[in-house]
Amino acid sequence: MSQPLYQQWSEQLGYLSWPLFICAFITLLITLERLALVLFELPKRDKWLAQLRAQARSATAEEQQQLMTNISKGRSMLAQGTALLLSHSDQPRAMREEIVSLWLVRQKGRLLSGLKILQIIGVVTPLLGLLGTVLGLIEMFGELGVSDGPVTPAQLASGLGLAMNTTAAGLIIAVPAITLAHLFTLWAERRCEKLAHALNLLNLWLDGFDGALSIGRDTTAQICSKAATCEQAQCCSSRSASGQTLAGQA
Template identity: 70%
Template sequence: MSHPLYVQLTQQLGYLAWPLFICAFLCLLIVLERLALVVSELLKRDAWLTDLRQQSLSATQVKRQQLIISLSQGKSMLARGTALLLTHAEQHKTMREEIINLWLLKQKDKLQSGLRVLQIIGIITPLLGLLGTVLGLIEMFDQLGLSDGPVTPSQLATGLGLAMNTTAAGLIIAVPAITMAHLLTLWADQRCNKMAHALNQLNLWLDGLDQALNIGGDAPATLSQTSTSATQGNRARSSCKVEVNE
């Protein structure tokens, strides 16, 4: 059943059948591979980071070893980056930042792998469709030139059909390719930003800042409110002491 369908598509698309088939096949492979990566990353929950933020313990040697052991079972990108950061915990903060930046650049390349090819396919396929339109019109005019009688609809059908079919096929491939390329790029950027934020928090945590893991959440507001209340209380006590002295 597939062979007659292939022959029919070949007749409808003409010489551009193979280029369009190859573009569609590559587009499908890249999209499926990228979607598999997205699903795998979404399924890998980093529960250890949530627990660590709730505990807010100091980055002692024992705590770092326990975290490395727990991360050995995780397979997410953030878990691997955290393990890399912990193995270089004895390095200076600036050195750890350079190591993490290099690692993040590599992970960004992995997350965006194949997306440039997908964008190129989205640009090429409409041009192939336009080329098919031109070839179809040329074929139609050739048939009209060979005919000595009046022009019939059957003489126009072949050339116009080839022209319209290739344009439609190019757009059918290009629209999903460009859409998925942009959506997957947005997801990759968002994922890299989240990993960079978490790793920067962990880097500060290794320097002894216990509340670094809560930066960007609701905890800083609570801490600032607490510190403000404490400051106001100190000022009140100071004023009371002054009045007593007087």
């Protein structure tokens, strides 16, 4: 009969089987939880922001109330931050910025939660593998010391197997843990930057700034077109002013 899986691991990894198994289990749990958060926070969930950008004009009291009603059931971080911003729309802009800043600090802590544990696991598990290597060599030399006959491969297999298996297990856990910790950290920082940018634009939008939500989204052609339009307007106004001056002189 085949042995149970945990018994095979125990024989291959020795005393370090349970510490390594616990590290692998924690790494798997944190990875699944972070992946679920990433999928939940996909930008496509916040379609209402694209609709606001399309209108490109400042908010009225009715539009603010309608927006708050639309996002009241939203569970994404951006929807929660916008609801917080709208609930304090009667406050000065500087006060709203402070409120949003404190809220963003809390959300950043939420996005980074658990990643320090992944980094610690990525540091500890190779050391556990190295400890297993030392214990395996000690076991191998102990068996060689009590043997009176010639050295056989069977005497070396047990100790060397423990040494190699624990080292491999530690690296197999450490590499994904460190890699995922850095990737999730980069995503969390990028997400916080996007949240801060969107909420700052919404703050300007609440303050009556037309086209605030389209800042940073104009293409080069649109910028050049707007610049040309502004130059034509300035040219026409200067011509009109000069014409009025000549008419007054005549």
